[in-house]
Amino acid sequence: MRVLKKPAAVWIAFGMFSLVELWLAVHFRENDVGEYHRYALLALTPPWLHHWPKEYPAMSQFIFLLPLLLPFSYRFSFAVLTLVALAVLLSEGMKHHGTQWGIKVLGYLSVGTIGLFSERYDIFAALFGFLAIDQALQKHWSWAWTFSVIGFLLKLFPAVFWPVFLIAEWRETHRIRWDRLALSLLAGLAMVGFQALLASHQAFTSYRYLLNRPIEIGSLAASLTALLSHPHLFYAFGSVDVTAHGLAHFIGDSLTLVGIISWLAVFWAQWRGSLDIIEAAILTLGILLLTTKVFSAQYLIWLAPILALKRGNLSFILAYLLTSLGYPVGYAIRGMFPWVIYIFAARNLLLTSGFVLFVWRQTRSVSSIVYKQGISR
Template sequence: MDVETQEITDQAPRQPGAGRQFAKYGLDVLVLLAMCALLFYGASWQFVTNSSDAAKYECYVVAFWQGNEALKELPSGQCNFILHPSSAILTNQAVAQRLQHADLPEFIVSFVVSQAPEQALHALPHEYPLLVLIPFSLGALAPAGWYQIAFAAWMALLAISIYILLLRFRSRRAAIAFAIYLVAGAWSTGLGRFDLVPSLLTLGALLFAIRKRWNWAFVLLALATLTKFYPLVLLLPFLLAQQMEMSGKWYGWQRWRPLALFVGLCILVMGISLLLSVEGTLGPLSYFGNRPIQVESLLASLLWLISAVKHHPLEFAYTFGSLNVLSTYSTLIGLFGSVLNIAGLLYTFWLQWRGKINLVQSCLLTLLVVMLTGKVFSPQYLIWVAPLVAYVGESDLRWLISWTVLSLLTTFIYPYIYYMTDNLLKVPYIAWFFPTTAVRNFLLLGVVLCLLLYYGRNKPAITLASAGNRRSLMGQKK
């Protein structure tokens, strides 16, 4: 009898508790279901085409694990960008010739020649570092013909993970804002591309950094960089925040261990990549260095305005996997973008150094400046900053309205304007294209300038320990 009474007593509070849990997280479940459903619907048109980004990822996976010869088993035309590239890329033979001309030992030249991409484990992506093959390979776990759907399912799990992290470590308002931004700005790209991978890793690195777990923060930042190069620009904000928080001698191992972990992990992975393919490791560096101005960037909008004023025609070409603009003013505008980039980043780092912004705000501004002043602005770039915008802005209407409008304009540009014609080279001639991209880009410029001015007026909020560390780094006596 006592046992039965005890069982009833133990079980009684569980039902109301379960009800409270459902009431507590029911809204989150509904938001996640709506987010995933909309993202799947937005990406669904890509599941039946062999020219989507996910289809290219499948080519990279097959080429790496089986060699380029196996690409012929995939649908015709799907992997032509590897088998018959339209842009000049660094080849295995070119690397070997350069090494030979540099009079390097013959065994090094022979080693590079032996890394033929026709063999398994020697064909690396031309655009991305080695670790990207891990998320690419996840889609290959599905049965043949289901790669793109399986890849989208994995990306949906990552989007859910970001939502849960924001919910757990920031607020429900931030999590819901992230869902809104992701659907509004990455409706067709969120599940069709892999940018949620570095975005999740970067958010994880920031959450560890906020809790002063610097070793893990720098490890995750290194993994994000080794997946897609853009998180590398966040190394200085991370290092600056970490150094300002640390105490002790400036040359102490404890102070520099997180950076050593970052550098060591990058060297390790890049070393493995070089052993597999020197050409595949160096290829992405030359790939991005030679890219012209892409038509959706702010620099392209400036070229469009110049052409309208001076009646100077623009030329367009599809190279490096994107639609690019060519003009006699391209070099000048590119230089102007570089100056803006350096000035924006230096001012951002100065704001962080002065304690006017925290690490998350510094990382967000750094990414926004790079996106705004770079030669390329692709739709998936919004995925990089969506978690950070949500973390900083939460439910602030100024953030919600401005970033949702900016995101919707990006979605209107791609895929809607892009698919108003069957000829990609005719996209810039569509009446809506350049006016819409210019409005989006100048809106982003306005957001960045407002943030820089707003944070510049903030009073420094530096702890005594941080101030002391800053003085010690400058070589002054405490």
């Protein structure tokens, strides 16, 4: 076990992970990277930057352009860049959180995302999301907000950390920094404005795309729909989606309400000091994953580096494993696809139980501390 505590162990594991990802990038081609390549070429077609991704935030375009700078095929170059981003994540994270954290991150990614890690650009947003949390832990609030804004401009999800940062800084300084929130929102609007200046017809396209998406097969709403009825599966918006005579959308809307209430509960617990920054961030992101109408397999890349900051549990590990079983395995093996929605349902049940256990442990820990303080008095 001493070997696992040395940085070399992390980089050996990273090397093995990289070899597998590069091999998969060459031999198993997925549509997403081809779509990124198409967006990059359209961006360089005169007039420049007149075409933007319709389903991703505008800043993602610059990620899609980067592979064109390397002297390899687009797919191989994109895979190399995702691994560079992972290397930066590991290097920066181990400075403050040690090699055990690095091993845990690679463990989560290997179990749950090995088949798609280098086929999606989510690691770039995950990198900035983690850096935001890491800087918040160091009380470097300006950097924390800056990194979260960059992540938001790439993939939107780091915006859920903004209330966590507001509360954490208030607990330290007794000031609510509304100016930081305002500047973050202005940065988002500025990017939309930049996009509108170059291509007015595509302003807000990624936001409209997200709002118009139906219930995706991997979401908790789809899982509950499958358990309560016989849903119809159809392909739209680049994914397999679910409908069931209005039931799926009713469940999706109900989960949205549950998510909002759950967020408020997390923020209240953090405000009272029952949750620290990491715990609040993990729960806030977990609520987003479980209550939104889209839960693609690659979204677990966002969670891995933050989840690794705390003690995990078997439910999380099994949830990551079932994610890989659902996608890409369930899509690749003939005859297995009808079971995919139920595999994701089991995954979502395990992920939910993992977060419940996480909260229970924290509640028990806080109660124990309060009890000991009362005894000492």
